[in-house]
Amino acid sequence: MNCKDPQLNNYMQQNIKEASCLDNRDSDNPKIYKIIKVTLNAAFMEQIWMAENLNYDPKTGNSWCYDDDPDNCEIYGRLYDWATAMNLPEYCNTITNTTMACYGIPSQGLCPAGWHVSTKEEWDILQTAIPQNLGMAYALKAPGFWPENTANDYLGFSALPGGLRNIGNKIFDYRTTRGYWWTATPATTSTSYSIVMTDRENTLSIDTYQKNFYGFSVRCIMNNQ
Numbered sequence: 001m002n003c004k005d006p007q008l009n010n011y012m013q014q015n016i017k018e019a020s021c022l023d024n025r026d027s028d029n030p031k032i033y034k035i036i037k038v039t040l041n042a043a044f045m046e047q048i049w050m051a052e053n054l055n056y057d058p059k060t061g062n063s064w065c066y067d068d069d070p071d072n073c074e075i076y077g078r079l080y081d082w083a084t085a086m087n088l089p090e091y092c093n094t095i096t097n098t099t100m101a102c103y104g105i106p107s108q109g110l111c112p113a114g115w116h117v118s119t120k121e122e123w124d125i126l127q128t129a130i131p132q133n134l135g136m137a138y139a140l141k142a143p144g145f146w147p148e149n150t151a152n153d154y155l156g157f158s159a160l161p162g163g164l165r166n167i168g169n170k171i172f173d174y175r176t177t178r179g180y181w182w183t184a185t186p187a188t189t190s191t192s193y194s195i196v197m198t199d200r201e202n203t204l205s206i207d208t209y210q211k212n213f214y215g216f217s218v219r220c221i222m223n224n225q
Contacts (some may be wrong), residue, residue, distance in 0.1 A: 003021035013037075049219060085216075086184060087118060100208075108217070115220040117183070117219075139152065140153070147199050179195075
């Protein structure tokens with residue numbers, strides 16, 4: 001089923017926990033994403049997430065494969081600066097101007113139609129689906145990519161240590177040891193809330209980073225119908 005098919009949400013609302021969808025916006029590199037339905041402990045609400053990092057090349061803006069190796073994009077997804085991930089002009093990395101559409105939640109960003117870049121609040125809500133006796137990152141990380149006993153992927157979310165791109169230094173760092181994800185939620189005019197998981201912690205942290213200093217991963221979540 002196509003990722004932008006309006007019937008996809010109805011399909012996932014049936015007794016289905018995992019599925020896949022096709023993003024064929026890039027005809028040279030169509031991408032099939034695993035998707036999961038997460039039942040939240042709060043009021044039995046549900047979220048539908050892509051269980052892979054976004055791997056869409058917009059051909060404009062700032063995005064990279066780790067070490068400029070396309071094989072890393074196939075595994076870890078692409079790394080984007082914030083404005084590129086949000087499909088906004090580059091100046092939106094340093095200003096928040098509602099009249100120029102630099103701020104808006106939810107925002108489709110580079111996600112397929114019917115999906116949007118996940119917000120800080122949606123990550124907060126996601127954590128309510130994880131039993132308290134499990135570490136938050138422990139329950140989201142994909143085994144085989146992190147050190148033993150630090151990942152069990154309880155939700156099928158398959159968080160990977162995709163590292164980052166330091167834009168100023170033009171270096172890639174932390175692949176296999178850390179994962180960083182932009183949220184659509186700005187913290188200040190020049191920073192955004194970001195999700196961080198490391199190989200040394202079973203918890204996740206929500207920190208703020210300069211929008212134009214780093215290239216991070218992106219997770220898409222389905223719009224509410």
